[in-house]
Amino acid sequence: MVVMEIIKVQTGDIILFNRKRFLSKIIRLVSKCVVSHSEILINIWDYPITLGATGSGIRGTDFSKIKTTKNMITLRHKDYINGISYEQEKELATRSCSKLGTRYDFAGLLYYQFVYQL
Numbered sequence: 724m725v726v727m728e729i730i731k732v733q734t735g736d737i738i739l740f741n742r743k744r745f746l747s748k749i750i751r752l753v754s755k756c757v758v759s760h761s762e763i764l765i766n767i768w769d770y771p772i773t774l775g776a777t778g779s780g781i782r783g784t785d786f787s788k789i790k791t792t793k794n795m796i797t798l799r800h801k802d803y804i805n806g807i808s809y810e811q812e813k814e815l816a817t818r819s820c821s822k823l824g825t826r827y828d829f830a831g832l833l834y835y836q837f838v839y840q841l
Contacts, residue, residue: 732786734812735803736764738773741794758796765816774819781825 732738739758741747747759762775764786771786789795803811 732764732771732797733799733803734764734766734807735800735815737798738762738764738789739796739798763819765819766812767816767820774822776827778827780827781822783820783823 738761740760740762741751741758742760750759751757760775762773762784764771764773766772772783773786773789774781774783776782807815
């Protein structure tokens with residue numbers, strides 16, 4: 724039995740989405756997975772932002788503008804269940820933000836999907 728509860732999101736949480744867009748359907752079909760997209764949540768000065776990959780690269784989105792739906796799952800690392808320290812939050816946010824603007828690795832995605840499907 725899976726227990727679901729509403730939690731306050733925090734830096735380091737992984738948000739999984741199941742979108743209805745055409746590309747999302749292709750991703751789910753090829754990956755044989757129920758989700759098609761993931762983003763990491765970080766807080767910058769107590770402002771929640773998610774970082775995720777798009778066709779144009781890694782981008783940031785205001786988390787408050789993301790519609791929470793039944794098609795969204797939040798995952799939290801076991802080390803952060805009881806909260807995250809300021810130092811951990813700062814390190815994770817700094818490392819994550821350093822990836823903003825990085826181009827998406829489509830070739831790597833296709834290669835690893837091919838390898839994992841074997």
